[in-house]
Amino acid sequence: MLLLSIAIAALAIGLISLALIAALKSKQATELDSAMQQLKDTSEQTHILRSEVSELRTGLLSIGKRVLEVEQQNQELVLQQAAQKYDDPDAKIYSRAVKMVGLGADLDEVIRECELPRAEAELLFSLHKQKGA
Known part of the structure; x- marks a missing residue:
């Protein structure tokens, strides 16, 4: 058991x-x-x-x-733009005119030296004054 x-x-x-x-x-x-x-x-x-x-x-x-x-x-565009700037005789004239305006040349001097029409020279003076202001 x-x-x-x-x-x-x-x-x-x-x-x-x-x-x-x-x-x-x-x-x-x-x-x-x-x-x-x-x-x-x-x-x-x-x-x-x-x-x-x-x-x-x-x-x-x-x-x-x-x-x-x-x-x-x-x-490439920057290089092309730079090349065109130096190749264009008109651009040289305008660049010179802008420099002259920046240096304080008067209107008649810019017209005589750069052979620009009076209206274009006045426009450059007007634009230069706007940038300077």
Whole structure:
């Protein structure tokens, strides 16, 4: 009888242990599933972020190329403008007249030295006074 009660107690302890092991295994399986889902979500987010970074990188490279092109065009235009300024004899006359006005020459002196019509010389004086004011 004692042997039977020990066997029943051992069997009960074994069943309880088995139930606890099953409960722990179930809990671990749930936690593992949760961790796997988080890993999957994180992986998807990483993939999306990498795609966005790639798109941004492509866009920035495109913008950078465009900025370089615009800077090059601007430099070419500055050089062309400078070349035209020195190639145009009329521009030299007007540049000289503006310098003379800036240095305080009077109207008749600018007309005589730069061979400008009176109306143009008066216009230069008028514009110079507006800039100085």
